[in-house]
Amino acid sequence: MESTVQINSKRLWDSLMDMAKIGATSKGGVCRLALTDLDRQGRDLFVKWCREAGCSVRVDRMGNIFARRAGSEPARPPIATGSHLDSQPTGGRFDGVYGVLAGLEVIRALNDADHPTQAPIEVVVWTNEEGSRFAPAMVASGVFAGVFDLEYGLSRADLNGTTMAQELARIGYAGDDPVGKRSLGAFFELHIEQGPILEAERQTIGVVTGAQGQRWYEIRLTGQEAHAGPTPMSRRRDALVGASRIVNEVNRIGLAHPPYACATVGLLNVSPNSRNTIPGEVFFTVDFRHPEDGVLAQMDRELRAFAPATANELGLALDLQQIWHSPAVAFDAACVSSVRRAAEQLGLSHMNIISGAGHDACYISRVAPTGMIFIPCENGISHNEIESASREDVAAGARVLLAAILDRAD
Numbered sequence: 001m002e003s004t005v006q007i008n009s010k011r012l013w014d015s016l017m018d019m020a021k022i023g024a025t026s027k028g029g030v031c032r033l034a035l036t037d038l039d040r041q042g043r044d045l046f047v048k049w050c051r052e053a054g055c056s057v058r059v060d061r062m063g064n065i066f067a068r069r070a071g072s073e074p075a076r077p078p079i080a081t082g083s084h085l086d087s088q089p090t091g092g093r094f095d096g097v098y099g100v101l102a103g104l105e106v107i108r109a110l111n112d113a114d115h116p117t118q119a120p121i122e123v124v125v126w127t128n129e130e131g132s133r134f135a136p137a138m139v140a141s142g143v144f145a146g147v148f149d150l151e152y153g154l155s156r157a158d159l160n161g162t163t164m165a166q167e168l169a170r171i172g173y174a175g176d177d178p179v180g181k182r183s184l185g186a187f188f189e190l191h192i193e194q195g196p197i198l199e200a201e202r203q204t205i206g207v208v209t210g211a212q213g214q215r216w217y218e219i220r221l222t223g224q225e226a227h228a229g230p231t232p233m234s235r236r237r238d239a240l241v242g243a244s245r246i247v248n249e250v251n252r253i254g255l256a257h258p259p260y261a262c263a264t265v266g267l268l269n270v271s272p273n274s275r276n277t278i279p280g281e282v283f284f285t286v287d288f289r290h291p292e293d294g295v296l297a298q299m300d301r302e303l304r305a306f307a308p309a310t311a312n313e314l315g316l317a318l319d320l321q322q323i324w325h326s327p328a329v330a331f332d333a334a335c336v337s338s339v340r341r342a343a344e345q346l347g348l349s350h351m352n353i354i355s356g357a358g359h360d361a362c363y364i365s366r367v368a369p370t371g372m373i374f375i376p377c378e379n380g381i382s383h384n385e386i387e388s389a390s391r392e393d394v395a396a397g398a399r400v401l402l403a404a405i406l407d408r409a410d
């Protein structure tokens with residue numbers, strides 16, 4: 001099959017670099033936050049490329065985009081692939097967009113070879129995978145999979161109170177299709193690993209067997225604003241002192257469950273954030289991850305024990321909400337085998353791996369047979385403007401994706 005259908009690695013690379021111009025940052029990365037004007041430009045470019053490749057394009061009410069190459073048996077559910085075009089505020093050129101444009105390259109390669117497939121092939125762009133502007137992450141694939149209802153998805157708001165519904169309408173991607181009322185024959189997501197394992201093990205392909213669980217929290221501590229000079233230390237109710245203790249505890253919890261636990265405070269807003277006023281209020285987030293749901297539950301218990309005790313000791317009011325729980329995921333055995341077989345047939349080094357990051361594939365795995373493919377990224381760095389991957393690995397991942405899709409499409 002590889003002798004007739006060939007991935008054009010230069011075309012794939014050039015498409016990635018062209019897309020990276022939309023929201024390009026001075027440090028070589030990308031800032032293309034979900035449902036901003038830049039996200040719209042990225043979506044428009046993708047849709048244009050798909051139409052040029054002969055695809056029909058549909059958009060659902062969450063703004064998920066489905067670009068379809070017809071199959072010879074149109075009644076068969078499509079074999080789908082894809083990822084996301086939104087990025088972190090200081091994101092890279094590969095996170096998400098690689099899986100989308102590699103899917104497009106599969107379609108372009110099938111067109112070049114005039115190769116029909118029985119099942120249609122679809123490339124999907126899932127809205128707001130990152131969860132950076134609108135929490136939680138993977139919200140639109142979650143609505144597709146029935147994890148969240150549509151109203152919940154559309155009402156997610158950014159820190160300014162602007163909702164996804166408002167922004168979808170504004171940028172012209174509030175589609176008409178119902179969300180999730182369609183079956184997928186299989187879903188494959190190709191992604192950079194975003195961690196250091198494949199590179200350290202000198203393996204080209206990660207055969208992703210599952211993904212770790214996540215819990216996200218929002219915490220608000222309220223004390224009292226007061227003058228930094230006349231207020232004695234003994235009379236203060238300093239919300240930032242409480243937050244700093246909890247930040248340290250979050251880090252301790254991560255360290256206490258080695259080797260897999262991850263625990264992060266990535267967002268913290270101090271109010272009023274004035275150098276000579278004692279902070280009256282602090283809002284911050286916690287991100288806990290572990291491949292075993294039992295350990296994740298233990299981490300949750302530790303946070304819930306520590307935070308109220310600390311608030312109480314410091315005279316602070318505490319509001320602690322778990323806003324998201326995505327349990328650990330095991331991918332479909334047959335899809336995992338398709339990925340492994342593809343790597344073997346292509347003579348690419350490969351190993352099993354569990355995803356540390358969340359991906360739309362995690363939710364899609366609830367409604368369709370799903371697998372993922374990883375390639376290494378330089379120094380394991382992602383969610384950073386310096387994120388990088390080699391041209392060879394980018395091409396190798398796309399070849400595995402093509403083979404895995406063809407394995408399921410005929």
Ligand code: GLV
Nearest residue numbers: 130137357358359
């Ligand atoms: C998505 O990028 C996540 O894993 O947080």
Ligand code: MN
Nearest residue numbers: 095096129191
């Ligand atoms: Mn991603």
Ligand code: MN
Nearest residue numbers: 088095130383
């Ligand atoms: Mn990401």
